[in-house]
Amino acid sequence: MEVRHGIQSWVLLLMATALSVRIPELPPAGVGDTLPTDLRTSQQRIAEITEMIHVASLLHDDVLDDADKRRGICSLNAVMGNKLAVLAGDFLLSRACVSLASLKNTEVVTLIATVVENLVTGETMQLTTASKQRFSMDYYMQKTYNKTASLISNSCKSIAILAGHTAEVAMLAFEYGKNLGLAFQLIDDVLDFTGTSASLGKGSLSDIRHGIITAPILFAMEEFPELHAVVDQGFKNPANVDIALGFLGKSSGIQRTKELAMKHANLAAQVIESLPESDDANVIRSRQALIDLTQRVLTRNK
Incomplete structure (x- = not known):
């Protein structure tokens, strides 16, 4: 599960301009101080x-999932082996830490460190979900x-803090990233069932074949409790995958997941509309782009 590579950068740079209502002077860098003097x-x-951090998480995720494809291209672990893939991810994380430390902002360092903790927790x-928890939408x-969503939400907040x-205002930035990330992933859940293997990272039905229960199946289980037994048995047996897909097709699981994604996308858009007013043309354009992005997340097909 991930937000598509590159989108984070666009969101954060747009957020930086969208929040350009007041830009304070940063203290000048001293001798040996690598703190950038320019806010941008x-x-x-x-x-x-x-x-x-995002790419590192994908490299590690592919190893854990034993994935051989990433967006239709051979994954690094499939080409170079698990050990090198893990080391590559570790290297990226270490370089991210060095770059983060150079900002010399304790609050931002704490936020991004929390992201790494959240990635491991997630x-x-x-990997260790008990049966009862697997059936919980809240969980x-x-x-x-x-x-x-932790990565983009805490990064957006960091932009505001800097x-x-x-x-x-920092919390508004956080809420935008959180709701955008949740909407994105919910649509990813849908596309895992409705998309094609050519357009999806690990191929259609990747999650369920790995025993990962996502929103569409959770909603389907609410309508068809007998699906619980199938989920409990797991999906190593292809017949169970077919049974689950049959129940999903009869349910409103896909539609309810789309509606939940829309709810979070709308919440993200409302956050931008709640930001302090500005008559700066660049600020207005950036805010509109962030609002437009919430709708593009809903209509994407890959």
Whole structure:
């Protein structure tokens, strides 16, 4: 599960401009001090750090899932082996930490460190889920936040903090990233059932074949309780995959997942509309782009 590579950078750079209501002077860098003197440069560094953490998480995720494809291309672990793939991910994380430390902002360092903690927590939740928890939408959404939305939400908040905004504005930035990330992942859940293997990262039906229960199946189980027994048995038997898909097709699981994604996308758009007013043309354009992005997340097909 992930937000598509590159989108984070666009969101963060747009957020940086969207929040350009008041840009304070950063203190000048001293001898040996690597703190960027330009606010935009430091915010761009957050975008770079976010991408490094994101790619590292994908490399590790592919090893854990034993995936041989990533967006239709051979995964690194399939080409170079698990050990090198893990080391590559570790290297990216280490470079992200070095770059993060150079910003010399304790609050931002704490936020991004929390992201890494959330990524590990989310993966652990997915790997060690007890039966009762697997049937909980609340548990699933928490796992989804940890694995997908934490990175973009905390990075958006970091952009606001670096610009010296109030706690209220920083929280609005956080909420935008959180809801955008959740909407994105919910649509990813849908596409795993409705998309094609050529357009999806690990191929259609990847999640269910790995025993990962996502929103469409959770909603289907609410309508057809007998699906619980199939989920409990697991999906190593292809027949169980077919049975689950049969129940899903009869249910409103796909539609309800789309509706939940729309709810979070609309919440993200409302956050942007709640930001302090500005008559700056660049700020207005960036905010509109962030709002437009919430709808594009809903209509994408890959």
